[in-house]
Amino acid sequence: MATRDNKTEQHIIDTAMRVFFSEGRLNATTQDIADAAGVNRTLIHYYFRSRDQLFDAVFECARLTALAESNNILSEPIPFRKKIEKFVESFLNRLKTYPYLEMSITTAFNEMKEEKDAAFMNGRSRMKEFLKEIQHEMDKGNIRKTKPVHFMINLFSLLVYPFIVRPLNMQLFGLTEQEYEKIVNERKKVIMDLIFGQ
Amino acid sequence: MATRDNKTEQHIIDTAMRVFFSEGRLNATTQDIADAAGVNRTLIHYYFRSRDQLFDAVFECARLTALAESNNILSEPIPFRKKIEKFVESFLNRLKTYPYLEMSITTAFNEMKEEKDAAFMNGRSRMKEFLKEIQHEMDKGNIRKTKPVHFMINLFSLLVYPFIVRPLNMQLFGLTEQEYEKIVNERKKVIMDLIFGQ
DNA sequence: ATAATGTCTAACAAAATTGTCAAACAAAGG
DNA sequence: CCTTTGTTTGACAATTTTGTTAGACATTAT
Numbered sequence: 001m002a003t004r005d006n007k008t009e010q011h012i013i014d015t016a017m018r019v020f021f022s023e024g025r026l027n028a029t030t031q032d033i034a035d036a037a038g039v040n041r042t043l044i045h046y047y048f049r050s051r052d053q054l055f056d057a058v059f060e061c062a063r064l065t066a067l068a069e070s071n072n073i074l075s076e077p078i079p080f081r082k083k084i085e086k087f088v089e090s091f092l093n094r095l096k097t098y099p100y101l102e103m104s105i106t107t108a109f110n111e112m113k114e115e116k117d118a119a120f121m122n123g124r125s126r127m128k129e130f131l132k133e134i135q136h137e138m139d140k141g142n143i144r145k146t147k148p149v150h151f152m153i154n155l156f157s158l159l160v161y162p163f164i165v166r167p168l169n170m171q172l173f174g175l176t177e178q179e180y181e182k183i184v185n186e187r188k189k190v191i192m193d194l195i196f197g198q
Numbered sequence: 199m200a201t202r203d204n205k206t207e208q209h210i211i212d213t214a215m216r217v218f219f220s221e222g223r224l225n226a227t228t229q230d231i232a233d234a235a236g237v238n239r240t241l242i243h244y245y246f247r248s249r250d251q252l253f254d255a256v257f258e259c260a261r262l263t264a265l266a267e268s269n270n271i272l273s274e275p276i277p278f279r280k281k282i283e284k285f286v287e288s289f290l291n292r293l294k295t296y297p298y299l300e301m302s303i304t305t306a307f308n309e310m311k312e313e314k315d316a317a318f319m320n321g322r323s324r325m326k327e328f329l330k331e332i333q334h335e336m337d338k339g340n341i342r343k344t345k346p347v348h349f350m351i352n353l354f355s356l357l358v359y360p361f362i363v364r365p366l367n368m369q370l371f372g373l374t375e376q377e378y379e380k381i382v383n384e385r386k387k388v389i390m391d392l393i394f395g396q
Numbered sequence: 397a398t399a400a401t402g403t404c405t406a407a408c409a410a411a412a413t414t415g416t417c418a419a420a421c422a423a424a425g426g
Numbered sequence: 427c428c429t430t431t432g433t434t435t436g437a438c439a440a441t442t443t444t445g446t447t448a449g450a451c452a453t454t455a456t
Contacts, residue, residue, distance in 0.1 A: 227412085227414085228413075228414065228415095229412095229413075229414095240416090243415065243416080247415090248414080248415075249413090249414065
C-alpha cells in the first residue's frame with residue numbers, strides 16, 4: 001500500500017503562493033503554475049479538482065499567513081511602542097516574501113461571484129481589542145490623536161504600499177533594483193519615526 | 199459619406215477605464231467590457247484590432263490621467279505646504295474615481311512580456327526637481343528630515359493604499375460602506391497632520 | 397509474486413476567450 | 427436614386443485554458 005503523502009500537494013500550494021503573492025501574477029494559468037512547480041498540470045486537478053479549488057486552498061494558506069503574524073504580536077503583553085516595533089518588523093519581513101498578498105486578496109474579493117464572499121477573513125481578528133489599546137495610548141498622549149482606525153490604516157499603508165508599486169516607484173524615482181532595495185530596508189526606521197513623531 | 203466620429207471608440211475606452219481602474223477587474227474579458235459598454239464585442243476589434251491594443255490605448259489614457267494631475271501641481275510656484283495640500287486634494291479626488299489605477303499599472307508591469315516594458319511612464323516627470331524642493335524644505339527645518347524619496351513614498355502610501363484595500367479593511371475593522379466612506383473623507387486632514395507633524 | 401492503493405501522465409474533450417469575415421445598416425454626397 | 431464611406435452585427439474559426447479519463451507507474455502489505 002502506497003503511503004499517502006501530501007508533499008507534492010504542498011509543493012503545488014507553495015508554488016502557487018509564490019506565483020500569486022511573490023510575483024503578483026494573479027491570473028497565472030494552471031499551466032503556468034504547473035510549470036513553475038515543475039509538475040504535470042494534471043496533478044493540479046488530481047489534488048485540487050479544479051482551478052477554483054486550488055485558489056481556495058492557496059487563499060486559505062494566505063489567510064493563515066496574514067492572520068497568524070499579526071494577531072499573536074498584537075495581543076502580546078508588552079509596551080505599546082515595542083509591540084508596534086515587533087509588528088512592523090514581522091510585517092516587513094513577510095512583505096519581503098509575499099509583497100502582493102494584500103493586493104491579491106483584494107483583487108480576489110473584487111472578482112468573486114458574491115457567493116462565498118465574506119467567508120474569507122472570519123478568523124477572529126484581535127483588531128477590535130487592539131484599537132482600544134491605541135485609543136488608550138492616545139489618551140495618555142503617547143501618540144498623535146486621531147481615530148484609532150486611521151492609526152492602523154496609516155501603519156498598513158506605509159508598510160505595504162512601497163512593496164506593491166515597486167516597479168512603478170523605480171520608474172518614477174529613477175531607482176535601480178539595488179537602490180530600491182536599500183530604500184525598502186530603511187522603511188522600518190522611517191515608519192517608526194513618522195508614527196511616533198520622531 | 200458618413201462622417202468619421204470616434205464617440206463609440208472613446209466610449210469603449212472610458213468603459214474599460216472604469217472596469218479596470220474603478221472596479222479593479224484587470225482581467226475582465228473583451229466580452230465583459232463590451233457588455234459594460236453596451237456594445238457588440240466585435241466593435242472592440244473593429245476599433246482596436248486586438249485585446250492587447252485596447253489595453254495599450256487604455257493605459258495610455260491612464261498614464262496621461264496620472265501624470266497630468268501631479269506634474270502641473272508639483273511645478274506650480276506656490277508655498278510648499280500649499281502645494282502638497284493641493285496635490286493631496288487632487289490625488290484623493292482622482293482616487294475616488296479610479297482607486298485601482300496605480301495597482302493596475304503595477305500588475306500590468308508584472309505581466310508584461312518584457313517587450314515594451316519601460317515604454318510606459320516616459321512622459322518626463324517633474325519628480326526629480328520636486329525631490330530637490332523637498333530636500334530644501336528639510337534643510338529649512340519645515341518638515342521631518344529623511345530622504346526626500348521616503349517623503350514621497352510616505353505620501354503616496356497614505357493616499358493610495360486605503361483605496362485599494364477597501365474591501366479588506368472593511369472586513370478587518372468591521373466597517374460598513376458608509377463608515378468607510380467617512381474614514382476616506384477624513385484622509386486629507388489625517389495625512390496633512392501626519393506629514394507636517396500635526 | 398501479486399494485490400491493493402496512491403501517484404502521475406498522455407491523450408482527449410469541453411469550455412472560454414479571442415480573432416476574422418462577409419454582409420447588413422446608416423449617413424451624406426453626388 | 428445610387429454610390430461611397432464608415433459603422434455595426436452575426437456567424438464562424440482559431441486559440442487558449444480548463445477539465446476528464448484510462449491507464450502506466452511506484453510502493454508496500456500479504
